[in-house]
Amino acid sequence: MPRLLVVHHTPSPALHSMFTSVVEGASDPALADVEVVSRPALTAGPVDVLEADAVVVGGPVNLGYLAGAIKHFFDQIYYPCLDETVGLPFAAYLHGNDDLTGGRIALERITTGLRWRSVQPLVEVTGAPSNDDLAACWELGAATAAGLLG
Ligand SMILES: Cc1cc2nc3c(=O)[nH]c(=O)nc-3n(C[C@H](O)[C@H](O)[C@H](O)COP(=O)(O)O)c2cc1C
Numbered sequence: 001m002p003r004l005l006v007v008h009h010t011p012s013p014a015l016h017s018m019f020t021s022v023v024e025g026a027s028d029p030a031l032a033d034v035e036v037v038s039r040p041a042l043t044a045g046p047v048d049v050l051e052a053d054a055v056v057v058g059g060p061v062n063l064g065y066l067a068g069a070i071k072h073f074f075d076q077i078y079y080p081c082l083d084e085t086v087g088l089p090f091a092a093y094l095h096g097n098d099d100l101t102g103g104r105i106a107l108e109r110i111t112t113g114l115r116w117r118s119v120q121p122l123v124e125v126t127g128a129p130s131n132d133d134l135a136a137c138w139e140l141g142a143a144t145a146a147g148l149l150g
Pocket of ligand 1: 011012013014059060061062063064065095096097099128143
């Protein structure tokens with residue numbers, strides 16, 4: 001069974017609602033043939049990534065960069081996964097209160113270095129997530145999981 005790994009840093013209700021929507025989308029009954037595994041970014045490691053067929057990464061942008069927990073995740077997995085996960089499908093969501101630019105650029109740089117393959121547009125939310133924002137998160141999870149079928 002293909003496995004989707006969701007690596008997330010969820011320090012607030014806004015991010016919790018986004019994370020929950022991603023997991024609910026990926027866990028839709030129509031996608032029952034995909035195993036969904038969630039790991040907090042501060043606990044995720046190389047084995048989690050090596051055992052995954054696709055990854056969703058999500059969390060806040062703080063101080064103009066990816067939150068430290070997300071950076072820590074990438075720091076942990078970068079070299080152990082560098083040659084083993086070329087082409088790994090990934091998608092991502094970011095949350096902040098005003099400007100996500102630095103986080104978006106960092107994510108692009110890191111995933112380009114890893115040679116992962118973006119399979120969904122980045123979901124970017126500032127402020128309180130709207131219903132449309134949460135629907136976009138749901139779709140992100142569902143579409144990334146669906147990509148593992150067939
Ligand atoms: C130290 C700190 C730095 C932050 N820097 C940014 C930033 O550069 N850009 C941004 O859009 N939001 C920034 N934020 C807001 C966080 O991304 C936001 O608090 C987080 O996504 C959780 O959302 P919430 O505060 O609405 O619950 C910062 C928050 C903190 C605590």
